Amino acid sequence: MANRGTLVAFFSHSGENYKVGTIEKGNGRIAASIISALLQVPEYEICTVSGYPDDYDECSRIAKQERDENLRPQLRFPFPDMADINSMILVYPNWWGDLPMAVYTLLDSIETDGLKIYPVCTHEESGLGMTERMLMQSYPGASVMKGFAIRGTLIQQDEEEARRQIKSYLEKSGFAIVG
C-alpha cells in the first residue's frame, strides 16, 4: 500500500489566532486534514490535558512560560502505536521560533531512532524558524527531512492554494498522492 508506515501528527490551536481572528479550526488542523486526505494515512492529534486558552495573549503567555521552563505538558490522548510507523509528517505552529512544548512531549515519549520526520510548520512570518534545527538536535537518531513552511493566513483564506502547495511538497518528498 502506498504511504504505508506514515503517520500525520499535528498540534494546532483554535480560538483567537495571529492575524486570522478567531478560528474554529486551527491552521495546522486544516493542513493535517489536507495531508491525511491526500496520502490516505492516519492522524494523531497532539493535544494537552490542560489545553490552551482561546485568548491569544493568554495563550502566548502560557506557551512562553512552558518554553522558558522547558516543560513537557502532559498529553490527553494515548501515544500512537509506532510499531509500524517509519515516517511522521509533523504539523505544528511556529511558537516563538520553536515547536510547542507539547510536540516535544510526544517525541520524547515515542521511539524516534530511525524515524523520518517531515516538519510542516504553520507560521505568520518566521517560516520554520529554529524548528528543524531543534528537531535534529533533540532527536539525533531520527532523520529530519526537508521541512515545509506555510502561512496560517493562506490556509484560512485560500485553502485550494494551500492544498496545491502542500501537495507539491508531499510529491517532492516522495509520497504518493492517492486521495
Ligand SMILES: Cc1cc2nc3c(=O)[nH]c(=O)nc-3n(C[C@H](O)[C@H](O)[C@H](O)COP(=O)(O)O)c2cc1C
Ligand atoms: C504562542 C504563539 C507564538 C507564536 N510565535 C510566532 C512566531 O514566532 N513566528 C511566527 O511567524 N508566528 C508565530 N505565531 C503564529 C502562529 O505560528 C500561526 O498563527 C500558526 O499558523 C498557528 O497555527 P495553528 O492555528 O495550527 O495553531 C505564534 C502564535 C502563538 C499562539
